[in-house]
Amino acid sequence: MSSLDPETKMQFLFALRSKGVTEARVLNAMEEIDRGPFIRGLFAQRAYEDMPLPIACGQTISQPSVVGLMTQALQVSARDTVLEVGTGSGYQAAILSKLARRVYTIDRHARLVREARQLFESLQLSNITSLVGDGSHGLPDQAPFDRILVTAAAEDPPGPLLAQLKVGGIMVVPVGQSDTVQTLIRVVKTEDGLEYDELRPVRFVPLLEGLGKET
Numbered sequence: 001m002s003s004l005d006p007e008t009k010m011q012f013l014f015a016l017r018s019k020g021v022t023e024a025r026v027l028n029a030m031e032e033i034d035r036g037p038f039i040r041g042l043f044a045q046r047a048y049e050d051m052p053l054p055i056a057c058g059q060t061i062s063q064p065s066v067v068g069l070m071t072q073a074l075q076v077s078a079r080d081t082v083l084e085v086g087t088g089s090g091y092q093a094a095i096l097s098k099l100a101r102r103v104y105t106i107d108r109h110a111r112l113v114r115e116a117r118q119l120f121e122s123l124q125l126s127n128i129t130s131l132v133g134d135g136s137h138g139l140p141d142q143a144p145f146d147r148i149l150v151t152a153a154a155e156d157p158p159g160p161l162l163a164q165l166k167v168g169g170i171m172v173v174p175v176g177q178s179d180t181v182q183t184l185i186r187v188v189k190t191e192d193g194l195e196y197d198e199l200r201p202v203r204f205v206p207l208l209e210g211l212g213k214e215t
Protein backbone atom coordinates (compact mmCIF):
# COMPACT_ATOMS: atom_id res chain seq x y z
CA MET A 1 0.00 0.00 0.00
CA SER A 2 3.01 2.24 -0.40
CA SER A 3 1.36 4.58 -2.93
CA LEU A 4 -1.48 5.28 -0.53
CA ASP A 5 -1.56 8.44 1.55
CA PRO A 6 -0.48 7.74 5.14
CA GLU A 7 -3.73 8.87 6.71
CA THR A 8 -5.94 6.58 4.62
CA LYS A 9 -3.57 3.73 5.32
CA MET A 10 -3.61 4.44 9.05
CA GLN A 11 -7.41 4.56 9.11
CA PHE A 12 -7.63 1.29 7.18
CA LEU A 13 -5.34 -0.48 9.66
CA PHE A 14 -7.07 1.14 12.63
CA ALA A 15 -10.47 -0.18 11.45
CA LEU A 16 -8.98 -3.68 11.18
CA ARG A 17 -7.55 -3.54 14.71
CA SER A 18 -10.75 -2.19 16.19
CA LYS A 19 -12.66 -5.16 14.70
CA GLY A 20 -10.29 -7.67 16.29
CA VAL A 21 -7.57 -8.17 13.66
CA THR A 22 -4.66 -7.93 16.06
CA GLU A 23 -2.01 -10.42 14.89
CA ALA A 24 1.07 -8.63 13.61
CA ARG A 25 1.71 -11.09 10.75
CA VAL A 26 -1.83 -10.67 9.44
CA LEU A 27 -1.78 -6.87 9.80
CA ASN A 28 1.59 -6.72 8.03
CA ALA A 29 0.27 -8.80 5.13
CA MET A 30 -2.78 -6.54 4.89
CA GLU A 31 -0.57 -3.49 4.97
CA GLU A 32 1.52 -4.88 2.13
CA ILE A 33 -1.38 -5.74 -0.18
CA ASP A 34 -3.21 -2.65 -1.47
CA ARG A 35 -6.94 -3.43 -1.80
CA GLY A 36 -7.34 -0.69 -4.44
CA PRO A 37 -6.29 -2.63 -7.56
CA PHE A 38 -8.63 -5.53 -6.66
CA ILE A 39 -11.68 -3.29 -7.14
CA ARG A 40 -12.46 -1.94 -10.60
CA GLY A 41 -14.73 0.84 -11.76
CA LEU A 42 -16.97 3.05 -9.69
CA PHE A 43 -16.41 1.36 -6.37
CA ALA A 44 -12.61 1.65 -6.50
CA GLN A 45 -12.76 4.92 -4.57
CA ARG A 46 -14.28 3.05 -1.61
CA ALA A 47 -11.52 0.44 -1.49
CA TYR A 48 -10.23 1.53 1.91
CA GLU A 49 -13.59 1.47 3.68
CA ASP A 50 -14.36 -1.58 5.80
CA MET A 51 -17.13 -2.72 3.48
CA PRO A 52 -17.80 -5.57 1.08
CA LEU A 53 -18.02 -4.22 -2.49
CA PRO A 54 -19.37 -5.53 -5.81
CA ILE A 55 -16.94 -7.08 -8.31
CA ALA A 56 -17.55 -8.66 -11.74
CA CYS A 57 -19.86 -11.67 -12.31
CA GLY A 58 -22.30 -10.53 -9.59
CA GLN A 59 -19.83 -11.45 -6.83
CA THR A 60 -18.36 -9.45 -3.95
CA ILE A 61 -14.96 -8.71 -2.49
CA SER A 62 -15.26 -9.36 1.25
CA GLN A 63 -15.07 -6.74 3.97
CA PRO A 64 -11.41 -6.19 4.95
CA SER A 65 -12.02 -6.91 8.65
CA VAL A 66 -13.70 -10.22 7.72
CA VAL A 67 -10.73 -11.07 5.48
CA GLY A 68 -8.45 -10.30 8.42
CA LEU A 69 -10.44 -12.32 10.93
CA MET A 70 -10.67 -15.32 8.59
CA THR A 71 -6.96 -15.14 7.87
CA GLN A 72 -6.23 -14.95 11.58
CA ALA A 73 -8.51 -17.93 12.32
CA LEU A 74 -6.65 -19.98 9.71
CA GLN A 75 -3.33 -19.68 11.62
CA VAL A 76 -1.22 -19.86 8.46
CA SER A 77 2.49 -20.56 8.85
CA ALA A 78 5.26 -19.91 6.34
CA ARG A 79 5.54 -23.64 5.53
CA ASP A 80 1.87 -24.11 4.68
CA THR A 81 0.18 -25.00 1.44
CA VAL A 82 -3.22 -23.32 1.40
CA LEU A 83 -6.28 -23.90 -0.76
CA GLU A 84 -8.73 -21.03 -1.15
CA VAL A 85 -12.13 -21.78 -2.69
CA GLY A 86 -13.66 -18.62 -4.19
CA THR A 87 -10.91 -16.47 -5.76
CA GLY A 88 -13.29 -13.58 -6.49
CA SER A 89 -11.13 -10.47 -6.83
CA GLY A 90 -7.99 -12.29 -5.68
CA TYR A 91 -7.56 -10.03 -2.63
CA GLN A 92 -7.78 -12.77 -0.01
CA ALA A 93 -5.42 -15.03 -2.00
CA ALA A 94 -2.89 -12.17 -2.26
CA ILE A 95 -2.90 -11.77 1.52
CA LEU A 96 -2.53 -15.52 2.03
CA SER A 97 0.40 -15.52 -0.39
CA LYS A 98 2.33 -13.27 2.01
CA LEU A 99 1.84 -15.76 4.86
CA ALA A 100 2.03 -19.20 3.24
CA ARG A 101 4.52 -21.15 1.16
CA ARG A 102 2.03 -21.78 -1.66
CA VAL A 103 -1.56 -20.79 -2.35
CA TYR A 104 -3.96 -22.55 -4.70
CA THR A 105 -7.08 -20.56 -5.43
CA ILE A 106 -10.05 -21.70 -7.47
CA ASP A 107 -13.19 -19.97 -8.76
CA ARG A 108 -16.07 -21.14 -10.94
CA HIS A 109 -15.95 -17.90 -12.98
CA ALA A 110 -13.21 -17.89 -15.64
CA ARG A 111 -13.29 -14.10 -15.93
CA LEU A 112 -12.56 -13.59 -12.23
CA VAL A 113 -9.67 -16.04 -12.35
CA ARG A 114 -8.27 -14.36 -15.46
CA GLU A 115 -8.38 -10.90 -13.90
CA ALA A 116 -7.01 -12.07 -10.55
CA ARG A 117 -4.16 -13.90 -12.30
CA GLN A 118 -3.15 -10.67 -14.08
CA LEU A 119 -3.01 -8.87 -10.74
CA PHE A 120 -0.93 -11.65 -9.12
CA GLU A 121 1.53 -11.35 -12.01
CA SER A 122 1.76 -7.57 -11.85
CA LEU A 123 2.26 -7.72 -8.08
CA GLN A 124 4.82 -10.51 -8.52
CA LEU A 125 2.96 -12.85 -6.21
CA SER A 126 4.56 -15.89 -7.77
CA ASN A 127 3.49 -18.46 -5.14
CA ILE A 128 -0.19 -18.34 -6.16
CA THR A 129 -1.67 -20.85 -8.60
CA SER A 130 -5.14 -19.86 -9.79
CA LEU A 131 -7.54 -22.27 -11.44
CA VAL A 132 -11.04 -22.30 -12.93
CA GLY A 133 -13.29 -25.01 -11.57
CA ASP A 134 -15.87 -26.09 -9.04
CA GLY A 135 -13.90 -25.76 -5.82
CA SER A 136 -16.38 -27.77 -3.77
CA HIS A 137 -14.54 -30.84 -5.10
CA GLY A 138 -11.24 -29.39 -3.92
CA LEU A 139 -8.06 -30.09 -5.85
CA PRO A 140 -7.35 -33.82 -5.51
CA ASP A 141 -4.09 -33.56 -7.50
CA GLN A 142 -2.57 -31.04 -5.08
CA ALA A 143 -4.06 -32.44 -1.85
CA PRO A 144 -3.61 -32.74 1.06
CA PHE A 145 -3.57 -29.13 2.28
CA ASP A 146 -2.38 -27.64 5.57
CA ARG A 147 -5.08 -24.99 5.43
CA ILE A 148 -8.33 -24.57 3.48
CA LEU A 149 -10.30 -21.33 3.33
CA VAL A 150 -13.73 -21.26 1.73
CA THR A 151 -14.96 -17.76 0.91
CA ALA A 152 -18.47 -18.72 -0.24
CA ALA A 153 -21.19 -20.13 2.01
CA ALA A 154 -22.04 -23.86 2.00
CA GLU A 155 -24.86 -25.66 3.80
CA ASP A 156 -22.23 -27.92 5.33
CA PRO A 157 -18.44 -28.07 4.99
CA PRO A 158 -17.97 -29.93 1.67
CA GLY A 159 -16.88 -33.55 2.23
CA PRO A 160 -14.12 -33.56 -0.43
CA LEU A 161 -12.54 -30.51 1.22
CA LEU A 162 -12.56 -32.17 4.64
CA ALA A 163 -10.97 -35.23 3.04
CA GLN A 164 -8.23 -33.08 1.48
CA LEU A 165 -7.21 -31.52 4.80
CA LYS A 166 -4.04 -32.87 6.47
CA VAL A 167 -4.16 -34.22 10.00
CA GLY A 168 -3.34 -31.13 12.05
CA GLY A 169 -4.87 -29.01 9.31
CA ILE A 170 -7.40 -26.21 9.70
CA MET A 171 -10.34 -25.23 7.51
CA VAL A 172 -12.35 -22.03 7.86
CA VAL A 173 -15.73 -21.93 6.10
CA PRO A 174 -19.01 -20.00 6.33
CA VAL A 175 -21.91 -22.44 6.75
CA GLY A 176 -25.66 -22.10 6.91
CA GLN A 177 -28.84 -22.52 4.95
CA SER A 178 -29.78 -18.86 4.84
CA ASP A 179 -28.70 -16.40 2.13
CA THR A 180 -28.65 -13.54 4.58
CA VAL A 181 -26.59 -14.77 7.49
CA GLN A 182 -24.28 -17.72 8.00
CA THR A 183 -21.88 -18.83 10.72
CA LEU A 184 -18.16 -18.80 10.17
CA ILE A 185 -16.78 -22.07 11.52
CA ARG A 186 -13.31 -23.47 12.03
CA VAL A 187 -12.69 -27.18 11.56
CA VAL A 188 -9.51 -28.77 12.94
CA LYS A 189 -8.60 -32.25 11.73
CA THR A 190 -6.99 -34.36 14.46
CA GLU A 191 -5.90 -38.02 14.63
CA ASP A 192 -9.27 -38.75 16.20
CA GLY A 193 -11.51 -36.86 13.80
CA LEU A 194 -12.87 -33.37 13.25
CA GLU A 195 -13.31 -30.64 15.83
CA TYR A 196 -15.65 -27.76 15.04
CA ASP A 197 -15.96 -24.36 16.58
CA GLU A 198 -18.21 -21.43 15.70
CA LEU A 199 -16.48 -18.10 15.24
CA ARG A 200 -18.98 -15.41 14.27
CA PRO A 201 -21.96 -14.55 12.05
CA VAL A 202 -21.00 -13.60 8.48
CA ARG A 203 -22.65 -13.00 5.13
CA PHE A 204 -21.17 -14.56 1.98
CA VAL A 205 -22.40 -15.33 -1.52
CA PRO A 206 -23.38 -19.02 -1.88
CA LEU A 207 -21.05 -21.81 -2.91
CA LEU A 208 -22.63 -22.96 -6.19
CA GLU A 209 -22.18 -26.13 -8.22
CA GLY A 210 -20.52 -26.29 -11.62
CA LEU A 211 -18.93 -23.52 -13.67
CA GLY A 212 -20.21 -19.95 -13.95
CA LYS A 213 -21.57 -18.66 -17.26
CA GLU A 214 -18.99 -16.43 -18.87
CA THR A 215 -19.94 -12.76 -18.75
Ligand code: SAH
Residues within 6 Å of the ligand: 059, 060, 061, 062, 085, 086, 087, 088, 089, 090, 091, 092, 093, 106, 107, 108, 109, 112, 133, 134, 135, 136, 151, 152, 205, 206, 207, 208, 209, 210, 212
Ligand atom coordinates in the same frame (compact mmCIF):
# COMPACT_ATOMS: atom_id res chain seq x y z
N1 SAH B 1 -12.20 -14.35 -1.68
C1 SAH B 1 -12.77 -13.39 -2.61
C2 SAH B 1 -14.24 -13.12 -2.40
C3 SAH B 1 -15.05 -14.32 -2.67
S1 SAH B 1 -16.67 -14.05 -3.28
C4 SAH B 1 -11.98 -12.08 -2.60
O1 SAH B 1 -11.00 -11.98 -1.86
O2 SAH B 1 -12.34 -11.19 -3.37
C5 SAH B 1 -17.07 -15.75 -3.49
C6 SAH B 1 -16.50 -16.36 -4.72
O3 SAH B 1 -16.79 -17.76 -4.66
C7 SAH B 1 -17.15 -15.86 -6.01
O4 SAH B 1 -16.18 -15.33 -6.86
C8 SAH B 1 -17.80 -17.11 -6.61
O5 SAH B 1 -17.71 -17.17 -8.02
C9 SAH B 1 -16.99 -18.22 -5.96
N2 SAH B 1 -17.65 -19.54 -5.92
C10 SAH B 1 -18.92 -19.85 -5.57
N3 SAH B 1 -19.10 -21.18 -5.65
C11 SAH B 1 -17.92 -21.73 -6.04
C12 SAH B 1 -17.46 -23.05 -6.31
N4 SAH B 1 -18.25 -24.13 -6.19
N5 SAH B 1 -16.18 -23.22 -6.69
C13 SAH B 1 -15.34 -22.17 -6.84
N6 SAH B 1 -15.70 -20.90 -6.61
C14 SAH B 1 -16.98 -20.68 -6.21
